[in-house]
Amino acid sequence: MSRERATTDAGDRAIGFWLKLTSGEATDADRSACAAWRAADPTHERAWARLQQGLSNSVGRLEAVMKNERHALRRTLVRPTRRRMLLNAAGLVGAAATGAWVANRVSPLSNLVADLGTATGERREFTLPDGSLLTLDARSRVDLEFTAQTRSVRLLEGALVVQPRAGLPALFDVHTPHGQVRSAGAGCMVRLEPQASVAVALQNSIEVLPREAERLTLAFGEGVRFGNAWADRPQPMQDAASWREGWLKARDQPLGEIAAALGRYRTGLLRVSPRASALAVSGLYPLDDTDRALSALEHTLPITVSRYTRWLTLIDVRPA
Amino acid sequence: MLPRSTLTSDQHLLARIYTEDRPWLLGRLYTRLRNMEDAEDVAGDTFVQLIQNPMLASAREPRALIITIAKRLIWKLWRRRELETAWFESLLDKGEQFAPSPQEQLIILQTLHQVDQMLDGLSAKARAAFLYSQLDGLTHKEIAVALGVSVSMVRQYISQALQRCYALAEAP
Numbered sequence: 464m465s466r467e468r469a470t471t472d473a474g475d476r477a478i479g480f481w482l483k484l485t486s487g488e489a490t491d492a493d494r495s496a497c498a499a500w501r502a503a504d505p506t507h508e509r510a511w512a513r514l515q516q517g518l519s520n521s522v523g524r525l526e527a528v529m530k531n532e533r534h535a536l537r538r539t540l541v542r543p544t545r546r547r548m549l550l551n552a553a554g555l556v557g558a559a560a561t562g563a564w565v566a567n568r569v570s571p572l573s574n575l576v577a578d579l580g581t582a583t584g585e586r587r588e589f590t591l592p593d594g595s596l597l598t599l600d601a602r603s604r605v606d607l608e609f610t611a612q613t614r615s616v617r618l619l620e621g622a623l624v625v626q627p628r629a630g631l632p633a634l635f636d637v638h639t640p641h642g643q644v645r646s647a648g649a650g651c652m653v654r655l656e657p658q659a660s661v662a663v664a665l666q667n668s669i670e671v672l673p674r675e676a677e678r679l680t681l682a683f684g685e686g687v688r689f690g691n692a693w694a695d696r697p698q699p700m701q702d703a704a705s706w707r708e709g710w711l712k713a714r715d716q717p718l719g720e721i722a723a724a725l726g727r728y729r730t731g732l733l734r735v736s737p738r739a740s741a742l743a744v745s746g747l748y749p750l751d752d753t754d755r756a757l758s759a760l761e762h763t764l765p766i767t768v769s770r771y772t773r774w775l776t777l778i779d780v781r782p783a
Numbered sequence: 784m785l786p787r788s789t790l791t792s793d794q795h796l797l798a799r800i801y802t803e804d805r806p807w808l809l810g811r812l813y814t815r816l817r818n819m820e821d822a823e824d825v826a827g828d829t830f831v832q833l834i835q836n837p838m839l840a841s842a843r844e845p846r847a848l849i850i851t852i853a854k855r856l857i858w859k860l861w862r863r864r865e866l867e868t869a870w871f872e873s874l875l876d877k878g879e880q881f882a883p884s885p886q887e888q889l890i891i892l893q894t895l896h897q898v899d900q901m902l903d904g905l906s907a908k909a910r911a912a913f914l915y916s917q918l919d920g921l922t923h924k925e926i927a928v929a930l931g932v933s934v935s936m937v938r939q940y941i942s943q944a945l946q947r948c949y950a951l952a953e954a955p
């Protein structure tokens with residue numbers, strides 16, 4: 464152990480001396496101090512040789528082609544194309560730039576391109592590269608962004624529950640088109656709606672950062688609906704994550720929202736008339752048996768549910 | 784050492800991944816790469832790295848791991864080609880008086896890639912500072928002016944790169 468430590472120290476000293484000697488301001492005193500240090504101990508000389516070898520095997524070999532040049536090769540080496548751009552645009556940015564090795568045809572960016580996704584009626588739990596647990600609701604899509612410094616997912620459609628692995632230095636971020644939801648380790652639910660995002664804190668507090676509005680903190684059990692530049696007042700919303708257990712828990716929720724949730728678990732179309740969609744619904748409905756859920760709704764609400772083949776179901780207000 | 788039972792369940796997991804997740808991964812890679820050979824290469828390397836990943840045994844669904852590894856490999860592949868393209872363009876620009884042999888070219892390409900990896904994660908300014916100093920021989924003051932930062936910042940930049948250079952070099 465002491466030996467390793469000595470080598471690392473020696474490496475740091477070698478780097479320090481070399482930095483000074485190549486700074487353009489080295490004095491004779493610096494040069495002789497370096498020579499004396501190298502002569503003082505074989506480990507010093509080995510560290511010095513190692514640094515010199517590293518340099519001559521890397522930049523040393525590029526001298527012939529790159530020294531004092533400012534052309535495209537140098538620029539490419541200095542400024543790598545942004546990773547995020549490359550990967551998030553599904554490689555299409557890269558495709559446009561390199562041209563030859565990928566067809567320059569732009570294909571529609573849909574489910575095929577998202578990193579992880581679920582089909583209709585499918586719930587799935589994934590282990591993320593940092594050890595966090597991610598559950599996707601039916602018909603949901605996410606992109607992953609995991610590097611040494613960041614751990615985040617981008618919600619493209621549907622809903623997720625994430626249980627971030629705690630104790631890591633990087634915070635866990637869930638991005639939506641409207642902003643981001645940030646957690647140090649507390650579980651949270653995030654759902655993407657057509658015009659807004661919904662975030663719910665399932666354990667300790669989480670932070671919600673709309674793109675262009677003040678950030679806010681949610682306490683355990685609280686949820687908030689937010690857009691680009693606004694956020695509603697936080698309120699109790701724990702039930703919003705009950706889909707994870709296969710249930711839809713409603714408390715005075717508009718039927719339109721309930722139907723949208725059931726629709727993610729049904730292959731056919733589920734249409735609700737505007738009048739019916741405003742009706743308030745309370746109750747517990749099974750997601751994995753949407754026919755049973757629809758019958759239950761039909762029994763408790765003044766509605767008719769008409770099934771035309773398995774591909775189309777219409778809900779309307781029952782005629783008086 | 785892992786207990787025996789874990790090893791067998793690992794093997795089951797790998798077999799399952801191969802049959803279920805490989806076609807899925809290939810499909811996704813193909814939509815990004817638009818080239819079946821590249822997709823096959825990246826898929827192969829992905830599984831090699833996946834097997835060595837300590838998270839695999841406990842992973843609920845390995846797809847998130849798979850896609851993250853594959854993305855890094857795509858990035859590397861793409862970056863390699865970006866450097867290659869820039870290198871061939873610079874050869875064309877230099878004209879006929881500069882004609883390195885195929886072996887020399889190979890060494891230069893490998894070195895470019897190696898230096899790129901060595902500087903991976905450093906900012907563009909840090910990369911530029913290192914090359915100005917160690918390749919062009921500019922003084923720290925000159926580099927500070929060129930990059931619009933302080934001399935102590937320049938020192939930090941170069942020091943970061945030198946530490947990586949030292950770490951990657953073989954101990955003599």
